[in-house]
Each structure stands twice: as C-alpha cells, then as structure tokens.
Amino acid sequence: MLIRKDYTPISSSLITPEAIYEERRALMKLTASVAVLAVASPLSAALAFQKQKSSLELTPFDLVSSYNNFYEFSVDKEGPAKLSKHFKPRPWTVAIGGEVQKPQTLDIEAIIKKIPLEERIYRLRCVEGWAMVIPWVGFPLSSLLKAAGLTSKSKYVEFETLFDPAQFPGQKQSFGNIPFPYHEGLRIDEAMHPLTILAVGLYGKELMPQNGAPIRLVVPWKYGFKSIKSIVKITLKEHQTRSTWNEIAPSEYGFYANVNPAVDHPRWSQARERVIGKFFKQDTLAFNGYGAEVAHLYKGMDLRKFY
Amino acid sequence: MRFVIWFGALLPIVYALIRFSVEIQPQWVRESFVFVEQFVPFTLTKFPTDPLKFLTDLSGDSAFWLLALTLAFTPVRVFLKLNLIRYRRLAGLFSFFYALIHAMLFIGIDQEFHIHGVTHEVLTKPFIAYGMGAFVIMLTMALTSTKKLFGLFHSWHKMIYIAAVLIVIHYLMSHKTITWDNMAMGGVLIFLLVLRLIKR
Numbered sequence: 001m002l003i004r005k006d007y008t009p010i011s012s013s014l015i016t017p018e019a020i021y022e023e024r025r026a027l028m029k030l031t032a033s034v035a036v037l038a039v040a041s042p043l044s045a046a047l048a049f050q051k052q053k054s055s056l057e058l059t060p061f062d063l064v065s066s067y068n069n070f071y072e073f074s075v076d077k078e079g080p081a082k083l084s085k086h087f088k089p090r091p092w093t094v095a096i097g098g099e100v101q102k103p104q105t106l107d108i109e110a111i112i113k114k115i116p117l118e119e120r121i122y123r124l125r126c127v128e129g130w131a132m133v134i135p136w137v138g139f140p141l142s143s144l145l146k147a148a149g150l151t152s153k154s155k156y157v158e159f160e161t162l163f164d165p166a167q168f169p170g171q172k173q174s175f176g177n178i179p180f181p182y183h184e185g186l187r188i189d190e191a192m193h194p195l196t197i198l199a200v201g202l203y204g205k206e207l208m209p210q211n212g213a214p215i216r217l218v219v220p221w222k223y224g225f226k227s228i229k230s231i232v233k234i235t236l237k238e239h240q241t242r243s244t245w246n247e248i249a250p251s252e253y254g255f256y257a258n259v260n261p262a263v264d265h266p267r268w269s270q271a272r273e274r275v276i277g278k279f280f281k282q283d284t285l286a287f288n289g290y291g292a293e294v295a296h297l298y299k300g301m302d303l304r305k306f307y
Numbered sequence: 308m309r310f311v312i313w314f315g316a317l318l319p320i321v322y323a324l325i326r327f328s329v330e331i332q333p334q335w336v337r338e339s340f341v342f343v344e345q346f347v348p349f350t351l352t353k354f355p356t357d358p359l360k361f362l363t364d365l366s367g368d369s370a371f372w373l374l375a376l377t378l379a380f381t382p383v384r385v386f387l388k389l390n391l392i393r394y395r396r397l398a399g400l401f402s403f404f405y406a407l408i409h410a411m412l413f414i415g416i417d418q419e420f421h422i423h424g425v426t427h428e429v430l431t432k433p434f435i436a437y438g439m440g441a442f443v444i445m446l447t448m449a450l451t452s453t454k455k456l457f458g459l460f461h462s463w464h465k466m467i468y469i470a471a472v473l474i475v476i477h478y479l480m481s482h483k484t485i486t487w488d489n490m491a492m493g494g495v496l497i498f499l500l501v502l503r504l505i506k507r
Binding site: 276 | 356357417433434481483
C-alpha cells in the first residue's frame, strides 16, 4: 500500500529561478510573434489575436465550456451551459468611471476591434479545489485603465456583473445569500499588472455566456472567484472595493484571495487541486505558479492575515 | 422486498457505470440513454467532468439516502402497520458500503493514503471531522451487526441518530452556499426524527 511519509509543501527547488524564467520569457516572445486567425465556429465568432506558446497542457474545450461556476445562472456546475442558451452578449457596453480623468462608456464591438488581442494560456485555480488550464484571448486591463486616465485617487478598481434576472435565472432566487449584482475588486497595482487581463474569448473564439460573455476579468494568481464575469461596470475608487464572496463570508474568502497552498480555506485544504480531466490531484503552487511575477506586490504583507 | 433493496441500493453503481462508459457504449445504447434523459432530471450521456468529485458526491449521497431508508423502517411499522424490520440491517449495511467507498475516496485518492494528511485534515477541518465521526460510528455498527454481536451492542446502535445528524452537518458544510436543494437532506432527517417523537 502507498503510505507516503514525506508530507512537505512545495520545495523551493521547484520554483523557477528568475534568470531561467526571464530566458524562457524571451524565448516565448520570440516564438510567439505570429498572428493567427482562429478557425470559425458555428457557436461564436472567431477572433484575430496573437498566439502564445506554452508548455502547459490545455484543458479540453468541451470541459472548459461545460463545467462552470457562474451562480447567476445556476449553483450547479453543469447548469450555466444549459441555462445560458438565450443569453444576449450584444449589444453590450462597459462603463468606466469613478476616480478617472475621462469617464467613458465603451461598446464591446469597439473594444474587440480596436484593442489588439493576444492569447494568454493561464492556469485557473478555483477556491473549491479544482483547476484548469485555459487559453484566453484578451488584452491587459492596464491598457483600458490608462486610456481612461488614472489619478492620485485611483487606488482600487471595482468591477460589476450585469444585473438582469430575466437573463440570469440565478439572480431571481429569493432563497440564497448572494447579494447580486456580483462585485469584485483589485488593488491598482494588481489591476495594472501585465498578467491581469480582460478576456473576450477562449480557444480562439468569443466567450460563451457560461464563461462570462462578452467580457470578463482574468487574474491568474488569484482564486477563480476574483475573475468576475460579464462585466458592465468598472469603477476606480480611493478605498478598498466591494468583493461579493468576501461580503458573504469574510472568514472564508479574503479580498486578496491569492492562491496559497499554505493557507487553507477554513473548511477545506488548499494544498492540492484536482485538474479537470484528470483523476488524481496535484500540488497547488504558491500564487498559482505566478510567484516570480507577482510575489513582489505583497512584500511585507502577512498573507495569513491578508488571505 | 429483499430484491427491492438490492435493486435500489445498486442503482448508484449502475449510474456510475453508465456515466463512466459513455465513450465505449455502442451507438444504440447511447441513443437510448439520450431518449431516457428527456424524462429524468440528471444527465446520462456525459463522462463526469470531475470524476473524483462525481464519485465522492455520488457515494456520499447514496450513503445518506440509504441511512434515511434505514431510519424509515420504524415509522413505516408504526404508521403503516407494515413490519419490514428484518430488512433494516441490509439497508444499513448498504449505507455503510457507500460510506466506506466515500471514506476510501478521501483517504486513498484525495489524500493518497497519506496518514498524516488525513489526520491533519480531520483535526483542522470540522466538516471532515464530522464526516469521519459519522463514518467511525457506522463502521462500529457494521462490525456489530451480526446476530450474535447485535444482541450485545444493541444500545450502541442508537448512535445512528448521531451519525445521521453529523452527516447532514458534514454535507451542508461542504457547500459554498446553502440552497433549497441542499436543505433536502436536513428536511428528510428532521421529518424522520419528528415521526419518532409523535408516537411516543
């Protein structure tokens, strides 16, 4: 029988040294600079974007599009794909306001056409203990924020999901403790980080409703609930923003919600994860494997306190 | 009656086999499941996306519902004047069978037989402690369920009420939110317990 005695967290030898990491980045940039037009699909329109190479094994498209946490549709994982058939991701606008120089309302068509899109192959780690690898198509959130003009008061960014119970059956439920519309937030340095993107597609095609159409946040080093879907509003604020799960259960879901195998959710362990499509679990990486890029953002912070 | 319990208790296994064999089923089998799917509230034609979670949930649910069945024999006798008590042990053992699978998935697959990991989880995560508590109670009940030992340990088997309550708490705590669906287990248990209070 397999009785392992070595119960150790991730050893430091598994962490890529910065020099090698930089080398890999350079190589990636070199090999990835080919613009690709993905194959059209009957479901959603293909996007033009810059392809990325990655050694990560992608989670198959049919799993990414059928296993979703999107409580606006259903609390059941397979519910969103079924209940979102009539969701209308057009027309759609995103209002950017609050502490910015130029408040503006952007049309999704204009965003997709004007902003150069790029592929980002990221790990996604859900706070529930499962994970995926998803080839997103999107652009850095920073480009949108820069265009709106930050001020000295732009210290946090708050996002809001569409509130429309006619389209989101989950928002109708009177029983249940989720205060819709869903809100999420980031500190400004997290929002401006090059890894933080707004995604408009995955697997080369426009986002499907169950994945957060037509535009969603992706912050790969944080638990999935931070990556808010179907965004209609982005508000810059001076003080820490709302965060829906944090409001529901502050002792269980922090504002930061960085993936951290060393800090358990009070009810379950975060040390390991089930990669969707695989049977056995694997170790979860600190910052979901993006520590080299983002750990410096939290220097001096007690991550047990700011979980 | 024995046949009915065997049939019902083995349904979850049949269901798991159907879901896991989706990709190797002959065309006509699959098509008939597509047909049946229209009339049932669950899917039959999709390989489980998260197999470990699928099996854990299925075995856990099965263990609870068979435990509820075990608790139903007494009210059935009292209110429906139907004495089926002699089949209660079979239902209880099937409940334990699924609890055993459930616990082994946690110990063997989730924790990969890592004993320190298991004890760490039990000691630090209340919901796992409740589940493990219920499992240990059911294990002792299963071991003392032979005719000879049952006579000796008869009163110990009252612990089933504790196990049932622990299971409901364990189940509710394992979810992020509490919905009407999740309340069903608690509702049925309360109903079964209230039935006992009424007659006494």
